[in-house]
Amino acid sequence: MRDPLSELPGYRLRRASAAMLGDLARRLEPVALTPVEASVILLIGSNQGLTQSAIGRALGIQRANMAPLIARLEARGQLTRKPADGRSHTLSLTPAGHSVHDAVAQITAEHEAQLLNRIAPEDRPGFLRALDSLWR
Amino acid sequence: MRDPLSELPGYRLRRASAAMLGDLARRLEPVALTPVEASVILLIGSNQGLTQSAIGRALGIQRANMAPLIARLEARGQLTRKPADGRSHTLSLTPAGHSVHDAVAQITAEHEAQLLNRIAPEDRPGFLRALDSLWR
DNA sequence: TATTGTTATACTCTATAACTATA
DNA sequence: TATAGTTATAGAGTATAACAATA
Numbered sequence: 001m002r003d004p005l006s007e008l009p010g011y012r013l014r015r016a017s018a019a020m021l022g023d024l025a026r027r028l029e030p031v032a033l034t035p036v037e038a039s040v041i042l043l044i045g046s047n048q049g050l051t052q053s054a055i056g057r058a059l060g061i062q063r064a065n066m067a068p069l070i071a072r073l074e075a076r077g078q079l080t081r082k083p084a085d086g087r088s089h090t091l092s093l094t095p096a097g098h099s100v101h102d103a104v105a106q107i108t109a110e111h112e113a114q115l116l117n118r119i120a121p122e123d124r125p126g127f128l129r130a131l132d133s134l135w136r
Numbered sequence: 137m138r139d140p141l142s143e144l145p146g147y148r149l150r151r152a153s154a155a156m157l158g159d160l161a162r163r164l165e166p167v168a169l170t171p172v173e174a175s176v177i178l179l180i181g182s183n184q185g186l187t188q189s190a191i192g193r194a195l196g197i198q199r200a201n202m203a204p205l206i207a208r209l210e211a212r213g214q215l216t217r218k219p220a221d222g223r224s225h226t227l228s229l230t231p232a233g234h235s236v237h238d239a240v241a242q243i244t245a246e247h248e249a250q251l252l253n254r255i256a257p258e259d260r261p262g263f264l265r266a267l268d269s270l271w272r
Numbered sequence: 273t274a275t276t277g278t279t280a281t282a283c284t285c286t287a288t289a290a291c292t293a294t295a
Numbered sequence: 296t297a298t299a300g301t302t303a304t305a306g307a308g309t310a311t312a313a314c315a316a317t318a
Contacts, residue, residue, distance in 0.1 A: 002182040003194060005175055008244065009264060010156050010251050014171075015196065016270035017153030018309090020146050025284090034284065035150075039141055046138040053299055058139060060151065065286065067301050087294040087299045108144065115146050119266045126259035127266040128145060133254045134152035154286090161307090170307065189276060201309065203278055223276045223317040 013134075020115055027107045031100055036061065037073065038104045044079060044091050045101040051088040052081070073097075149270075156251055163243045167236055172197065173209065174240045180215060180227050181237040187224040188217070209233075 005011045024035050033041065039059055044050065056066040070091065073079045078097035081089040093101055119127060141147045160171050169177065175195055180186065192202040206227065209215045214233035217225040229237055255263060 001186065001190070001194060003179070004182050005178060005195070008248050009260075009267070010160060010244075010248050011175070012264065012267040012271060013149075013153050013156055013251075016267040017149050018196070019271055020149055022309095024146060036285070039147070042141060043139070046140050050137065051299080054137070058137060059141070060154070061285090062287070063298095063300065064288080064302080071301095085295075085299095089300080108146075112144050112146050115149075115270065118269045120262075120269070123262035123266045123269075124145075126256075126262035128148065130255045130259045130263040131145070131148040131152040133256070133259075134251065135148060135155055158286095172308070187276080197308095198310075199275095199277065200279080200311080207278095221276095221318075225277080 020111075023114070024108075024111045027111050028104070031103050031107070033100070033104065037069065038108070040069065040073065041078065041093070041097065041101050041104050042108065044093055045098070045105075048092045049090045051084060051090055053088065055091060156247075159250070160244075160247045163247050164240070167239050167243070169236070169240065173205065174244070176205065176209065177214065177229070177233065177237050177240050178244065180229055181234070181241075184228045185226045187220060187226055189224065191227060 006015075021035060024038075028035065028038055031038075036059075040055060040061075043055055043058060047055075052066055052070055053063055055061075056063055061069070070079070070081070074081060076096075077094055078100055079091050079093055081091060084090045116124060142151075157171060160174075164171065164174055167174075172195075176191060176197075179191055179194060183191075188202055188206055189199055191197075192199055197205070206215070206217070210217060212232075213230055214236055215227050215229055217227060220226045252260060
């Protein structure tokens, strides 16, 4: 079969990303978090007290999508909202949130190690530079 | 803000892929196709007469998701199904499908050129090798 | 038995619009 | 006026399960 797509960098990027996202999602099943939820937990863990919208901006998640996401994590008792100035909330991890955070950090480290392991060492720096150029 | 995520290759991969997918989606708006629909059109254009499930396998699209996708393209008059052996259908582009195919090929080429253009020339071969290692 | 196609269904992620309340 | 948060809603993309028809 002629397959013009698999030669295309953009198509390969999509497939590679989907494959790695699937791997991460599987690894996160034990903690019952989606990749996006896990990224929020990780970022709050490194920045206690940021506002909801600051977290969203850093992760490229829109305000409208942050609201139910944060409500879900709060309902699970993994984070708390404290009013900051009347219109904004600062987010912090609860003790349960810290536990999940540590588990997520561990899972993420394993996932990332497996990912890098698939790439030839000499290709890794260029790979990271290329991704950075595409993203920002 | 401490941002441990943006250092992670897997996270960068996700953000880069999302950014490029967004660019492609915008470019495809004039032909009213989604990136996935466009990939199907491209693949059929290079392989007239493949079965629906063969296309799906090549693109990583499940049978259950191919059905409505193909029905949509058929309803637009861009492809036709012919029964192959009683249980499988072969897919071919109609004249309208060929027109869209050519437009999609053009759009895709522009998209891919823009993508590569963002990456330093010396990083491109390693980037492609790395994506290939992650995908397959 | 395995494969093809289909339907139903659900979930994740993203997007826009409109609204309230506050700065 | 601009920002923060919320609600409602929609559309892509993907996933599983179950079924009929055919190989």
